[in-house]
Amino acid sequence: MPIAFWCVLLAGVMPLATVAIAKASGPGYDNHDPRGWLERQSGRARRADMAHRNHFEAFPFFAAAVLTASHLHAPQARIDELAMAFIAARLLYTLCYVTDRATLRTLCWTVSYLTVVGIFLLPVFVH
Template sequence: MNIAYWCILIAGVMPLLTVIVAKAGRSDYDNAAPRAWMDKLQGMRRRADYAHRNHFEAFPFFAAAVLIAEQVDANPEYLDALAVGFIAARLLYTALYLADKPTLRSLAWIAGYGCVLALFGIAAYAS
């Protein structure tokens, strides 16, 4: 499995990691109404939940870009570099979200989004 495919797996696991941060150490978790319970979180736990949701939102666009670029035989070096760049941007995004640094977090989000757009760009160039 190539690096870009591993990055899809990592991106798919990221929501799980952030929701663990949101829920960790809380004994009052309500599995019958998890979203209502999550809506009551505050501080870092609340931001972890928001990052969790954003990871789910970002995943399909990224996965599609990697798969399309791979399908059209885009340059594998660029493909892997952009996929790793996306993961790095998302990890930074998460750290900045948890640290409550909204401006820097937005810049990291833009960097990740740019990687996805560039993945589509290399796919377009290759096809």
């Protein structure tokens, strides 16, 4: 299986990791009302929850890009490289979000977004 497909799996697991950080960071986690509890959090727990939500937002675009580029026979090595860059940028994004480094977080988000655009464009520009 191509590395990029493994990256899709990792991207799908990232929301679980960040919500685990959120739940572990806040006081008195309430499993009877997890979403309500998360909404009432602040600080690190709140930022981890926001990263969790953003991972869900980024996932469909990334997965669609990988599948589209693969289906259109873009060079697999390039898809893999960009997919790994996406995962690296998203991991750094998470670290920046949880540690409240807003400007660097935005840069990481931008890099991850541009890697997805790059994956989509591979079939057009690279044969």
